[in-house]
Amino acid sequence: MRRISVVSAALALVLAGTAACSSSSGHSSSGGSGTAAAFDPKTCQGGTLEVLNQDSISKLDPARIYTSGGGNIPSLLFRTLTTRNREPGQDGTKPAPDLATDLGTPSDNAQTWTYHLKDGIFFEDGTPITSADIKYGIERSFAPELPGGAPYLRDWLVNAANYQGPYKDPDGIAAIETPDPKTIIFHLRKPEGDFPLLATATQFAPVPKAKDTGVDYDKHPISSGPYMVASYEKNKTLDLVRNPHWSAATDPLRYACPDKIDVTSGLDPAVINQRIATGTGQDANAVTTDTTIGPDQLAQLNSNPALAKRVAHGEFPATTYIAFDTKVKPFDDIRVREAISYAINRTTAVNAAGGTAVAGASTTFLPPQKALGYQPYDYFPAGATGNPAKAKELLAQAGYPNGLTVTLAHQSDDANNFGPKVATAVQDALKAAGITVNLNPIDDNRYTDVTGKPSTEPGMSLQYWGADWPSGAPFLIPIFDGREIISSGGNFNLAQLNDPSVNAEIDAINAITDPAQAQARWGALDAKLGQQALTVPLFYEKDVSLFGKNVKNAVPDGWRGQYDLARVSVK
Amino acid sequence: MTVTLEAATGPQPGPDPSSPPRPRGATWRRLRQDKAAATGMVIITLMVLVAVLAPLLTALEGQDTTTQHPELVDSASGGTPLGSLGGVSAAHWLGVEPQTGRDLFARLVYGARISLGVALGATALQVLIGVSVGIAAGLGGRFVDSALSRLTDLTLAFPSVLFAIGLMAIVPGSVPRPLVLAVVIALLGWGATARLARGQTLSLRTRDYVAAAKLSGAPPLRVARREILPGLVTPIITYAALLVPTNMISEAGLSFLGVGVRPPTPSWGQMLSAGTTWFRPDVMYVLVPGGALFLTLLAFTLLADGVRRTLDPRNTEVAA
Numbered sequence: 048m049r050r051i052s053v054v055s056a057a058l059a060l061v062l063a064g065t066a067a068c069s070s071s072s073g074h075s076s077s078g079g080s081g082t083a084a085a086f087d088p089k090t091c092q093g094g095t096l097e098v099l100n101q102d103s104i105s106k107l108d109p110a111r112i113y114t115s116g117g118g119n120i121p122s123l124l125f126r127t128l129t130t131r132n133r134e135p136g137q138d139g140t141k142p143a144p145d146l147a148t149d150l151g152t153p154s155d156n157a158q159t160w161t162y163h164l165k166d167g168i169f170f171e172d173g174t175p176i177t178s179a180d181i182k183y184g185i186e187r188s189f190a191p192e193l194p195g196g197a198p199y200l201r202d203w204l205v206n207a208a209n210y211q212g213p214y215k216d217p218d219g220i221a222a223i224e225t226p227d228p229k230t231i232i233f234h235l236r237k238p239e240g241d242f243p244l245l246a247t248a249t250q251f252a253p254v255p256k257a258k259d260t261g262v263d264y265d266k267h268p269i270s271s272g273p274y275m276v277a278s279y280e281k282n283k284t285l286d287l288v289r290n291p292h293w294s295a296a297t298d299p300l301r302y303a304c305p306d307k308i309d310v311t312s313g314l315d316p317a318v319i320n321q322r323i324a325t326g327t328g329q330d331a332n333a334v335t336t337d338t339t340i341g342p343d344q345l346a347q348l349n350s351n352p353a354l355a356k357r358v359a360h361g362e363f364p365a366t367t368y369i370a371f372d373t374k375v376k377p378f379d380d381i382r383v384r385e386a387i388s389y390a391i392n393r394t395t396a397v398n399a400a401g402g403t404a405v406a407g408a409s410t411t412f413l414p415p416q417k418a419l420g421y422q423p424y425d426y427f428p429a430g431a432t433g434n435p436a437k438a439k440e441l442l443a444q445a446g447y448p449n450g451l452t453v454t455l456a457h458q459s460d461d462a463n464n465f466g467p468k469v470a471t472a473v474q475d476a477l478k479a480a481g482i483t484v485n486l487n488p489i490d491d492n493r494y495t496d497v498t499g500k501p502s503t504e505p506g507m508s509l510q511y512w513g514a515d516w517p518s519g520a521p522f523l524i525p526i527f528d529g530r531e532i533i534s535s536g537g538n539f540n541l542a543q544l545n546d547p548s549v550n551a552e553i554d555a556i557n558a559i560t561d562p563a564q565a566q567a568r569w570g571a572l573d574a575k576l577g578q579q580a581l582t583v584p585l586f587y588e589k590d591v592s593l594f595g596k597n598v599k600n601a602v603p604d605g606w607r608g609q610y611d612l613a614r615v616s617v618k
Numbered sequence: 619m620t621v622t623l624e625a626a627t628g629p630q631p632g633p634d635p636s637s638p639p640r641p642r643g644a645t646w647r648r649l650r651q652d653k654a655a656a657t658g659m660v661i662i663t664l665m666v667l668v669a670v671l672a673p674l675l676t677a678l679e680g681q682d683t684t685t686q687h688p689e690l691v692d693s694a695s696g697g698t699p700l701g702s703l704g705g706v707s708a709a710h711w712l713g714v715e716p717q718t719g720r721d722l723f724a725r726l727v728y729g730a731r732i733s734l735g736v737a738l739g740a741t742a743l744q745v746l747i748g749v750s751v752g753i754a755a756g757l758g759g760r761f762v763d764s765a766l767s768r769l770t771d772l773t774l775a776f777p778s779v780l781f782a783i784g785l786m787a788i789v790p791g792s793v794p795r796p797l798v799l800a801v802v803i804a805l806l807g808w809g810a811t812a813r814l815a816r817g818q819t820l821s822l823r824t825r826d827y828v829a830a831a832k833l834s835g836a837p838p839l840r841v842a843r844r845e846i847l848p849g850l851v852t853p854i855i856t857y858a859a860l861l862v863p864t865n866m867i868s869e870a871g872l873s874f875l876g877v878g879v880r881p882p883t884p885s886w887g888q889m890l891s892a893g894t895t896w897f898r899p900d901v902m903y904v905l906v907p908g909g910a911l912f913l914t915l916l917a918f919t920l921l922a923d924g925v926r927r928t929l930d931p932r933n934t935e936v937a938a
Binding site: 343345346348394399401467470471472 | 684685686688691692693694695696697698716717718719791876880881882894895896898899
């Protein structure tokens with residue numbers, strides 16, 4: 048989901064910028080700059096990859112980082128039970144076995160999941176990885192000393208909601224069984240067909256209990272992946288070298304081409320794009336995992352075919368939208384919400400986000416990825432630039448014939464694309480329908496604290512939601528499940544919708560283990576929710592980023608929309 | 619906010635106490651004859667007129683500051699204005715803003731209101747605070763003097779930009795932003811004016827006519843107003859003319875850093891800030907606010923220089 052600010056993003060989430068989409072014209076194959084077909088992972092080894100990022104690496108502990116599909120940089124260090132299959136396009140939205148031999152065996156109506164570990168898997172110090180290490184890694188993520196990970200396991204595992212982590216509670220979580228060093232069994236309190244997708248998160252990475260230093264583990268987490276930490280200066284640099292005990296034979300998904308990977312963070316986005324585009328010296332080997340292309344380079348693409356070949360077009364499922372609190376006036380009246388839906392000008396909103404190259408107008412809450420169950424609908428057609436006449440009509444019916452004044456909360460900064468630029472586009476669009484919008488900028492770091500607490504939630508706010516994994520579940524449940532309304536803070540069901548029929552349908556879909564069947568049901572649920580105008584979807588994200596002159600096989604994977612550092616080569 | 623001390627030492631001695639003050643008309647004439655000062659005045663007058671007449675000018679153009687024109691920008695290339703020179707046309711005299719397509723001329727003339735208004739307001743406040751504190755320190759006893767002088771030193775020693783960012787962040791959103799900006803800039807930037815005023819006061823208080831006024835029983839406030847203040851006019855006016863551009867830069871700097879006026883209100887600093895990512899695809903977006911800012915700063919500097927030359931009694935070159 049989203050919580051971009053919480054995420055320690057360089058490492059973890061795909062950032063706001065990271066998305067991109069199927070409909071991004073014919074470019075999607077250009078990511079590999081024509082070398083994809085000829086690329087041979089067996090001969091790609093060598094060189095140093097430079098990673099230039101905006102967001103500081105503030106966390107490296109696998110318990111604390113919040114990732115979609117195990118992250119890009121974290122996935123170089125941590126192997127997990129399953130991982131994303133790293134395929135381009137829609138094929139890349141599926142999980143693949145990583146430490147486990149398969150995607151897991153569900154039983155008891157998908158309430159019990161059993162995994163077996165591969166042979167020949169080792170930590171960076173040569174110790175074999177056992178199922179107990181994976182169990183311990185998950186238990187650590189429950190410790191209040193190590194906050195930040197995704198909340199799902201706490202909700203899903205039997206009797207784990209109040210578990211306080213292995214430091215306070217060394218008995219561990221009874222719902223995770225390790226009958227032998229190669230087997231791990233999870234007991235869930237409800238059916239969860241998406242369990243193999245969640246098992247890609249870094250919380251499923253093994254942690255050797257003997258090497259656990261608690262909060263200090265962050266300084267040098269023990270690697271199970273192809274690289275290990277050589278040096279790490281928090282928020283500044285992270286240098287990785289090869290892990291001698293990783294074996295490619297057990298890990299066909301990570302090609303691990305460069306000998307070294309140096310990450311520099313805290314850079315300005317314009318600087319990153321400029322450095323990669325120019326490609327002087329070491330910058331020829333440079334990539335970024337959190338910076339989308341800027342207007343400077345976009346304007347050059349037509350006249351500079353060499354640069355155009357160095358642009359990766361991926362897709363990360365994410366929607367930027369207007370959220371309403373349907374418990375407060377005037378948004379309790381569906382006609383007001385519909386009026387705003389009709390009045391919205393998606394062209395100016397897309398432009399505010401950086402134009403059609405990096406965002407696409409969206410009338411559905413689910414972004415247009417098949418894996419999420421996307422079904423097109425447009426119940427309140429606003430056209431490209433809004434339908435203020437229809438909006439005025441609805442406002443008059445709702446008792447506001449002379450217009451209406453509302454306040455729109457937004458982030459004070461544009462970095463995540465729901466800041467002042469998008470807010471002023473909304474303001475200008477609604478003006479035509481007689482709706483006066485006052486802007487309420489809220490500091491980025493406090494934003495989710497303010498909007499996520501029902502007592503302080505603004506009636507109308509700009510929001511962003513990205514997929515924790517490519518499925519409808521992590522997209523619709525936190526936003527529309529009535530049982531997910533959290534009054535103490537951290538709430539994302541901003542509409543405060545608690546509809547028993549919606550809740551029941553969510554439970555029914557969760558029990559489905561066939562993704563195709565589940566997709567159709569999630570899509571239908573989204574379309575049903577759309578009729579209530581609980582949100583005004585504005586745009587979905589497209590991920591367009593540059594890579595250096597020497598970089599090969601920079602093909603965005605379908606899960607994260609970014610090229611995968613475990614697969615690029617600089618040889 | 620960053621007030622240079624060289625500026626403070628610019629105007630050297632006070633007026634000769636023995637000579638009668640020069641008639642106002644003469645000063646004015648000399649100022650007009652000074653070519654640099656006259657140029658400065660003309661530009662400043664024009665800028666002020668533009669700011670005052672902003673609604674009229676935009677009405678004449680037929681645009682406003684907030685309406686977005688998506689049809690005038692190329693969305694596929696990130697929102698670069700269509701057409702040459704950033705979309706200059708009969709309808710949009712200076713072109714349009716990238717991404718939004720908002721009219722640049724309208725934003726520039728309304729931005730002048732913020733930039734000039736904040737700078738002039740802050741300068742007036744700085745002069746008011748600085749002169750009051752300076753005279754009080756100069757005329758007061760040793761205790762008052764050292765207390766006020768230390769306070770002055772303190773404000774001069776503040777990392778003012780950091781402090782301004784902090785102050786701007788804690789002021790509630792309901793207070794008008796330009797007012798907050800002017801007050802914050804003034805509060806952090808009166809130190810040099812106070813020092814200047816104190817120095818002048820110290821040198822004037824030993825003059826015979828001041829001593830005579832004191833001996834004849836004039837209350838301190840009267841001494842300050844009637845005997846000291848006229849002697850401060852020259853250096854203070856000169857210095858104030860230099861403060862205006864400094865304050866404009868402060869406003870632009872704070873808006874550039876994102877703690878100035880809030881969108882969609884335009885200001886030159888905020889336009890420049892947004893322009894940094896556009897300087898190659900749309901150079902007009904940087905040149906327009908940058909040029910306006912440059913011209914205004916130049917005008918005030920020319921004027922300040924002219925004022926100093928004109929009012930300086932040692933300067934006989936113009937008078938001749």
